[in-house]
Amino acid sequence: MMTYNAKAYSAASATFQLASTTIPRRGPTEHDVQIEILFCGICHSDLHQVRNEWSGVMPTVYPIVPGHEIVGRVTKVGSEVNKYKPGDLAGVGCLVDSDRTCPQCKAGLEQFCPSLVLTYNGPDKYLGGVTYGGYSNSIVVDEHFVLSVPGNLELAGAGPLLCAGITTYSPMRHWGVSKGKKVGVVGLGGLGHMAVKFAHAFGAHTVVFTTSPNKKDDALRLGADEVVVSRNADEMKKHAGSFDFILDAVAADHDINAYINLLGRDGNITLVGAPEKPLAVAAFGLIMGRHSLSGSPIGGIAETQEMLDFCGKHNITADVEVIPIQKVNEAYERLLKSDVKYRFSIDMASLKSE
Ligand SMILES: NC(=O)c1ccc[n+]([C@@H]2O[C@H](COP(=O)([O-])OP(=O)(O)OC[C@H]3O[C@@H](n4cnc5c(N)ncnc54)[C@H](OP(=O)(O)O)[C@@H]3O)[C@@H](O)[C@H]2O)c1
Ligand SMILES: [Zn+2]
Numbered sequence: 001m002m003t004y005n006a007k008a009y010s011a012a013s014a015t016f017q018l019a020s021t022t023i024p025r026r027g028p029t030e031h032d033v034q035i036e037i038l039f040c041g042i043c044h045s046d047l048h049q050v051r052n053e054w055s056g057v058m059p060t061v062y063p064i065v066p067g068h069e070i071v072g073r074v075t076k077v078g079s080e081v082n083k084y085k086p087g088d089l090a091g092v093g094c095l096v097d098s099d100r101t102c103p104q105c106k107a108g109l110e111q112f113c114p115s116l117v118l119t120y121n122g123p124d125k126y127l128g129g130v131t132y133g134g135y136s137n138s139i140v141v142d143e144h145f146v147l148s149v150p151g152n153l154e155l156a157g158a159g160p161l162l163c164a165g166i167t168t169y170s171p172m173r174h175w176g177v178s179k180g181k182k183v184g185v186v187g188l189g190g191l192g193h194m195a196v197k198f199a200h201a202f203g204a205h206t207v208v209f210t211t212s213p214n215k216k217d218d219a220l221r222l223g224a225d226e227v228v229v230s231r232n233a234d235e236m237k238k239h240a241g242s243f244d245f246i247l248d249a250v251a252a253d254h255d256i257n258a259y260i261n262l263l264g265r266d267g268n269i270t271l272v273g274a275p276e277k278p279l280a281v282a283a284f285g286l287i288m289g290r291h292s293l294s295g296s297p298i299g300g301i302a303e304t305q306e307m308l309d310f311c312g313k314h315n316i317t318a319d320v321e322v323i324p325i326q327k328v329n330e331a332y333e334r335l336l337k338s339d340v341k342y343r344f345s346i347d348m349a350s351l352k353s354e
């Protein structure tokens with residue numbers, strides 16, 4: 001198989017920093033789209049996996065090239081590709097392949113396919129080894145897994161829609177977030193701030209729970225109707241038993257029972273945050289009020305396109321701090337301190353000097 005070299009940043013082990021490297025990419029086959037990556041968002045999942053914090057579920061294979069919030073321009077397409085042509089804006093999220101034949105794929109829910117291939121650290125059936133993600137200047141992806149990015153969206157802020165966007169959009173659609181519903185968002189980071197924008201756009205009464213009092217004004221600007229500093233027990237108590245739905249987007253250990261107790265009858269709390277350690281759940285918090293606790297992973301390709309089109313129509317993008325790739329390790333340290341406003345987006349032009 002024809003390959004070419006792409007520039008990238010990779011980590012050699014869980015304790016190494018990300019550093020400049022070159023990686024092989026396959027030359028586009030007949031169904032492939034080759035994309036010049038212009039921006040890639042930094043998801044907290046990148047950090048979890050670079051540090052092998054999900055070793056029990058998906059152990060990291062090194063070297064790892066993270067990145068699944070990719071936007072760029074199509075440079076080349078295979079002979080059978082008809083959805084894209086060179087020059088088009090294109091996006092790639094967390095998925096680059098699946099079997100396309102199982103019931104989940106047939107239902108357009110590729111995120112549940114037993115043979116789904118993640119954008120990085122997934123089995124690469126073309127080149128062997130594992131897939132390499134978006135901290136790179138180029139990527140080649142089957143056209144089915146390439147998304148069309150609305151032309152009116154600011155590109156640096158559009159990248160994060162491919163993971164943070166769909167991961168929050170999908171469960172809120174599934175659980176019927178809409179006008180008349182009271183909705184909570186826990187953790188105002190990359191995912192959380194997108195959840196606030198969507199909940200607001202869907203017309204729900206939106207309440208942000210944050211551990212960072214200094215994010216209060218931003219939360220209101222992003223579309224929250226109310227902001228609760230979650231470390232303040234009195235503020236929390238005021239909302240007891242009142243929520244239809246809560247989205248928990250926290251990346252670290254925290255007390256989820258405090259939020260379960262804020263649900264109204266038949267209320268649901270959905271976890272999208274994936275902390276390293278298991279969370280403790282008190283049974284009575286669920287029993288009383290017939291509350292439910294669930295989780296949700298990203299979204300399928302069709303819904304991801306629906307979300308991007310929705311964002312195009314409502315001019316929704318992530319609030320980003322654009323950084324050169326040379327600052328990626330520093331950005332990771334800031335994520336750990338909840339010091340993110342509200343997504344880092346890597347300007348891939350910075351790879352040219354490597
Ligand atoms: N389910 C999926 O498919 C999926 C997809 C993408 C990401 N994720 C996961 O979702 C989580 C969030 O990702 P992200 O990229 O949005 O991360 P992020 O930008 O780092 O945001 C996480 C936020 O959680 C809050 N937080 C952090 N530490 C906390 C603590 N000890 N106690 C309470 N709150 C804390 C902070 O918000 P405040 O400052 O407001 O408190 C922080 O900004 C990660 O675990 C990530 O792996 C899951
Ligand atoms: Zn992600």
Ligand SMILES: [Zn+2]
Nearest residue numbers: 099102105113
């Ligand atoms: Zn499948």
